[in-house]
Amino acid sequence: MAVDGPAGSGKSSVSRAAARALGFGYQDTGAAYRALAWHALQQGVDLDDAAAVVASWDTFDYSIGTDPDDYFVRVGDTDVTEAIRTPEVTAAVAHIAKLPEVREKLVQLFRQVMRKADAQGIITEGRDITTVVAPDAEVRILLTADESVRMARRSAEVTTQSAAETSAALARRDAADAKVVDFMNAADGVTTLDSTDLDFDQTVQAVVDLARAATH
Ligand SMILES: Nc1ncnc2c1ncn2[C@@H]1O[C@H](COP(=O)(O)OP(=O)(O)O)[C@@H](O)[C@H]1O
Numbered sequence: 001m002a003v004d005g006p007a008g009s010g011k012s013s014v015s016r017a018a019a020r021a022l023g024f025g026y027q028d029t030g031a032a033y034r035a036l037a038w039h040a041l042q043q044g045v046d047l048d049d050a051a052a053v054v055a056s057w058d059t060f061d062y063s064i065g066t067d068p069d070d071y072f073v074r075v076g077d078t079d080v081t082e083a084i085r086t087p088e089v090t091a092a093v094a095h096i097a098k099l100p101e102v103r104e105k106l107v108q109l110f111r112q113v114m115r116k117a118d119a120q121g122i123i124t125e126g127r128d129i130t131t132v133v134a135p136d137a138e139v140r141i142l143l144t145a146d147e148s149v150r151m152a153r154r155s156a157e158v159t160t161q162s163a164a165e166t167s168a169a170l171a172r173r174d175a176a177d178a179k180v181v182d183f184m185n186a187a188d189g190v191t192t193l194d195s196t197d198l199d200f201d202q203t204v205q206a207v208v209d210l211a212r213a214a215t216h
């Protein structure tokens with residue numbers, strides 16, 4: 001299954017809960033972009049130097065947990081599950097996500113994780129999963145919500161920044177990301193799920209229902 005959508009739409013939390021309900025694996029692709037940004041920052045790479053960012057790939061030893069009950073993100077031996085969520089990494093990630101060489105390598109990595117998954121299925125979520133990474137997925141969903149709702153959800157999670165700062169950062173990142181891939185409009189055959197007026201459990205249920213409808 002493929003799930004795309006803008007920041008704060010609920011992709012990670014909803015996909016993970018739906019995977020748990022379905023007995024599926026779960027792959028958070030944003031975590032890989034974040035982890036590469038973390039790795040490049042850690043190595044002191046100038047993020048405006050595209051060649052240097054691409055070169056940092058050679059020492060990027062990435063692993064992610066695809067069991068929805070055992071989620072982790074690691075670079076080498078370092079657990080970066082928390083470290084990749086800081087506002088600094090969040091602000092840096094769009095600089096590397098715009099580089100086609102980086103995207104190509106990550107797309108291959110995501111497909112490899114999908115092939116290796118030993119569960120009955122896997123939900124992969126991100127920005128370009130329905131269109132680029134897995135356009136032939138059995139179920140493809142664009143998860144959306146009004147921008148003000150997404151800002152409120154994200155602000156409730158981030159405690160190291162004011163709500164106004166978090167909201168401004170979210171809008172800036174969506175604008176930068178939208179120049180690279182279109183995740184605001186559903187491609188042909190992709191189902192739009194608008195969670196503006198749905199609570200968390202209702203949204204998870206809607207995803208589970210779409211999965212079951214496709215397989216029965
Ligand atoms: N339908 C919903 N109603 C209320 N809160 C939600 C809903 N969907 C997600 N959330 C909450 O919004 C926040 C952002 O969700 P997240 O999964 O991190 O979004 P994304 O991965 O798209 O950035 C989380 O705290 C999550 O629990």
Ligand SMILES: Nc1ccn([C@@H]2O[C@H](COP(=O)(O)OP(=O)(O)O)[C@@H](O)[C@H]2O)c(=O)n1
Binds near residue numbers: 007011031129177
């Ligand atoms: N498939 C993907 C996933 C993430 N990304 C990039 O990675 C960043 C972080 O993704 P994320 O899914 O963790 O972000 P949130 O939507 O959770 O805030 C995004 O802002 C994009 O720049 C991407 O370009 N393509």
